[in-house]
Amino acid sequence: MTAIGDWPLARRVRAAATRFTTPLLPDDYLTLFNPLWSVRELRGRVVSVTPEAEDAATLVVEPGWGWTFEHTAGQYIGIGVEIEGRFHWRSYSLTTPPARDGRRLVVTVRAMPEGFASRHLVHGIAPGTIVRLAPPQGEFVLPDPLPGKVLMLTAGSGITPIMAMLRTLDRRHGAGSLADVTVVHSAPDAERALFADELELLARRHPGWRVVQRHTATDGRLELAPGPREGSPRADRATGSSPRVGLDDVVPDWRERRTWACGPAAMLDDAEKLWADAGLTEALHLERFSADLSGGEAEGGTITFARSGKTVEVDGATTVLAAGEDAGIPMPFGCRMGICHTCVAPLRTGAVRDLRDGTEHRVAGEGATDSSHIAVQTCVTAAAGDCVIDL
């Protein structure tokens, strides 16, 4: 994860320095001189905040030590921002190509109506602010070699990972790029459409690229569900002033394309079903901005929070984090989707299971000392039998 850690001499210097700074790390002293000189927690300095379409802003962040700039277009990073003394974490797709030049990270944030962290990032953050960062993650990336024909299906701020891909492709020329790309992007109206001008510009520069921008307030919603559902509010809306527009109307050859889709959960659910019904599940790549905790089934059991002296009975679907919070324990938490590792706590005894993929984490023995515990991410794990968490 850390560039410095990969460099043997630096690693040795660091280990030697730690002998002098113990029990602290050299980073803890270096941050007195420059807040970015730490690899203990990745940090970044906000360089600029540029307002985008209504209620959105593009943040440029200069990362500190330990950042490798080795992300792939389509991946997201975690940003931890301090609000009223407390760190709050959110994940945002990087919108720039992975390039070392410039050494800046760019994300575009939309202020969510209920989301005070995103609201703070859009409206309340000043250039110069130090934020915490979590390294790039995510499988929502273009394959190598590139596929022949591609559809990018997005809505709202779901355009952000796609922008990184398009900009990366735009930068490559000729053979390294994609000849046939269709982008279908929906936004409520022109004021709230992100990157509208840039998308048009890209379409003009690349003859094989087609961009369809839809404004749902006037054009109606692009219907991905197989047919209007009886009694559903969406069916009612579809029968209103605007005619029902389906994917076949906009992209007749969508079945021939590999598709990358990002947007609200309901849209992705519909897309998943549409592609599944067409027998094309393999051709669809989705990005959801929440952890998919259906990858494993835990057994449930009794979780004992050793330091708080509290014990709770939980089922296999309740995360350790949720169980602790319900019991009134001040649990550390971050992104709540398993990326930022803020919620990590020591597992003393027993086992927990990762709900994303079913991996079991088990402590062997009685766990009386520091040598026999493992750190687990409480936001994505649940009890697999009885276990003891040291919080």
Add this chain to the structure above:
Amino acid sequence: MAISDITEFAHLTEADVEALGEEFDQIRRDVEASRGEADAEYIRSIIRTQRRLNIAGRVALFGSPIPPLWMAGAALLGVAKILENMEIGHNVMHGQWDWMNDPEIHSATWEWDNVCPAEQWKHSHNYLHHTYTNVLGKDKDVGYEILRVTSDQKWNPVNLGQPVFNTLLMLLFQHGVAIHDLDIEGLLRRDIEDPEEFKAKLEQVGRKMRHQMGKDYILFPLLTGPFFLTTLTANMAANLIRNVWSYAIIFCGHFPDGAEVFTESQLEDETSGEWYLRQLLGSANFTGGRLMHVMSGSLGYQIEHHLFPDLPSNRYPEIAERVTAICEKYDLPYTTGSFPKQFWKSIRTIWRLALPNKKFAAEQQAHEAEGLRRENATTTPSAEAAARVAA
């Protein structure tokens, strides 16, 4: 006999104790709801100051053969260690700052600058001492297994050496703290309860000692080259300053006159109101200015700290105002005095109890049997209120 029924001892009714508990709960809720930016800035500024003092002390010792620099270095380092161990380490490990959601200032990750491993401290102090406060046979802080601090502890000829043990404990305080979580009582009986655990904990202490002593007594002296010896002695002085000071502060917490001890039967069916009452009656404060309180880890507010061990220490002064008001309302003692006076009281008790002092024991027992003296011997606040209503 120590106190075995705190409600009876305090001459309160069960309803009074319940109401008292609710008032303390309300203080907790109010403080928790108002934690914010100013609190976070408080602990960060203390941490910054502490690290700067540490650097300044280390730098000063590059001139350690020059007496004023030797003294400045020792003093700066001593103060840095005091701040780190008390206002920062002790309080961070209590979880006072966990609400900030910052892994760098969190009870799960903090390791303090002395030879005691944080993990063992959190067990012996946060769990045993703060749960079973002043309960004979449960709280190892009642005399630290080597001192007789209440006549409820049976006199043994070995107690004659108490003034000497006490002085040694003062001089070597960090080492005393380091072995605090070990089963020393079992070791003396030659019947250690869990030899494997004992060994593992001892190894952990050994590791921490090697790191700490290596830093202070080998590496930093070597770094100053020809001034090895003078730097070494200055570092020893710094550790000694911290040892003596933290010993003195901590002995003022539960040993002065007025801090009560309890029997295990008090723990049976103890209500949360009674738990608060035990913390209140078992602890003693001392008075002082803001600097004095910061330098003593806010333990001059020992009562408030025991009532709310995980609320931020910078809030103890305002909590103290509300606690004293509650004490007045319920006619409960609030034990406090100047630091020298409180320290003298605890030392006097330790010297007295070196002898099988029958008169002193009789006095203590009479006090415990009689309960708290009240101006209005038999009326309790609720009875008073009832009388007022009746009138």
